[in-house]
Amino acid sequence: MNCKPGLLLVLTVSLVSSRPTPGALEELQDVAEELLKAYNASNFKNESSLLENMDLKVKCITTEESANPAQFTETACAFQDYLNKIYRHQLLLNPNDSELHHQFIYTKNQFAPFLKQFSTLCSSKECDDNPGALFKKKLLGYKVLRLFVQWLGKL
Helix, strand or coil, X not given: CCCCCCCCEEEEEECCCCCCCCCHHHHHHXXXXXXXXXXXXXXXXXXXXXXXXXCEEEEEECCCHHHCHHHHHHHHHHHHHHHHHHHXXXXXXXXXXXXXXXXXXXXXXXXXXXXXXXXXXCCHHHHHHCHHHHHHHHHHXXXXXXXXXXXXXXX
């Protein structure tokens, strides 16, 4: 996956199936709120050099748009870039913090399936035939994202 620097950090909260798993949409909204809360409370929020050309927003997309793999590849790249920037910034503040390093490696390893899911979404035809498949893939990504949010909250 080729990640371009300076991508917008976008948390896409979308509903693919007309009949989602009970509570699934609420789960995604909770994750979005947690991420925003953690970001706003973080000590690197005002680091303009760190977050140059990056933005954090919740973007609701329609069912038609949600089958676009490029949208989610861009999102995954943005999160990966964001995670790396956070880690580098924290290492500057705490160069000898082995727990920070351990947490980062653990989170990044947990984050890998999320990146893979977002970069290898099912084709449009597959999604048309089984809209629940795409929704399940994305829900897995958001569950992994929750780990990222928890890690971010500890910084």
